[in-house]
Amino acid sequence: DGGITQSPKYLFRKEGQNVTLSCEQNLNHDAMYWYRQDPGQGLRLIYYSQIVNDFQKGDIAEGYSVSREKKESFPLTVTSAQKNPTAFYLCASSDHAAGNYGYTFGSGTRLTVV
Amino acid sequence: GENVEQHPSTLSVQEGDSAVIKCTYSDSASNYFPWYKQELGKRPQLIIDIRSNVGEKKDQRIAVTLNKTAKHFSLHITETQPEDSAVYFCAAGGGDAGNMLTFGGGTRLMVKP
Numbered sequence: 001d002g003g004i005t006q007s008p009k010y011l012f013r014k015e016g017q018n019v020t021l022s023c024e025q026n027l028n029h030d031a032m033y034w035y036r037q038d039p040g041q042g043l044r045l046i047y048y049s050q051i052v053n054d055f056q057k058g059d060i061a062e063g064y065s066v067s068r069e070k071k072e073s074f075p076l077t078v079t080s081a082q083k084n085p086t087a088f089y090l091c092a093s094s095d096h097a098a099g100n101y102g103y104t105f106g107s108g109t110r111l112t113v114v
Numbered sequence: 115g116e117n118v119e120q121h122p123s124t125l126s127v128q129e130g131d132s133a134v135i136k137c138t139y140s141d142s143a144s145n146y147f148p149w150y151k152q153e154l155g156k157r158p159q160l161i162i163d164i165r166s167n168v169g170e171k172k173d174q175r176i177a178v179t180l181n182k183t184a185k186h187f188s189l190h191i192t193e194t195q196p197e198d199s200a201v202y203f204c205a206a207g208g209g210d211a212g213n214m215l216t217f218g219g220g221t222r223l224m225v226k227p
Contacts, residue, residue: 031213042219043158043203050213090157094213101146101207103215105157 003027006091006106012114013078013085021076021109023091030096032074033103036060037088046089049074050096078111086113116141118206120218127194128226135202135221138186143209147180147187150203152220158203162189166208194225 004025013019023032034046045058049068063082068074074093078085088110092103117140127133139147145166150158164171164178164187171178175194180187191198201222207215 040222043217048214088155094215096213101213101215102148102160102163103150103158103205105150105159107157108155110155 004091004093004104004106006089006109008109009107011109011111013111014114016080018077018079019111021078021089021091021111023074023076023106025072025074025093025104025106027093027095027104028071029093029104030071031094032068033092033094034058034064034066034074034076035090035092037090037108043090046076084113085111087111116144116206116209116216118204118216118218120204120221122221123219124222124224126224126226129194129196131194133191133194133198133223133225135189135204135223136186137188137204137206137218138184139206139216140185141206141209142182142185144206145208146206146215147178148205148207148215149176149178149189150205152201152203154200161202191223194223196225196227199223199225 007022031050033048035043044060047066049055065077090108091106094103120137148163151161152158175192177190201220203220204218205215
């Protein structure tokens, strides 16, 4: 997966249930991001983290939570407060090296509410 | 903050024709402009990028041009092939948002055989 691994590939959530999406990278990147993508739509930023033990809300953080306890890991929890969680979730990472802004994306998790 | 507008949202071309996708950005301090290709159900992958110290960059059939004065940049694909069919995203970064990228809304390119 090019150094960034998302699991599971498919996830089914029952109403009222919290689920956690995993994102792990071995690229030694400082920054990590979570995006939501709805069918035929663009990328919307949920949360991002520039450094371990710190993270910031993106444009659509409501109903989601994250943690960044290790540099290589940035799990996303979709809580029961997120009323319409069915979507494709993408994790990405980037290096803080001067001028190196390119993102590497994971292969995504497709979440469906059943 | 940065705002990136991308046009058109859909583009249909005949195989062998050229395709052009345009993006405008708002933050004059942005200095890094990547393009990502996303095939159906897959992750976005970087196909080409350009930095503000150059006006054009080419890689085989794809090229990107940048006009810093007008704050717009474009992706050019020549001799399109069916496998070029995908969603393309532009992005801008390196400005006030630091290493964060701001993405355009995407362009769905369809290449008809």
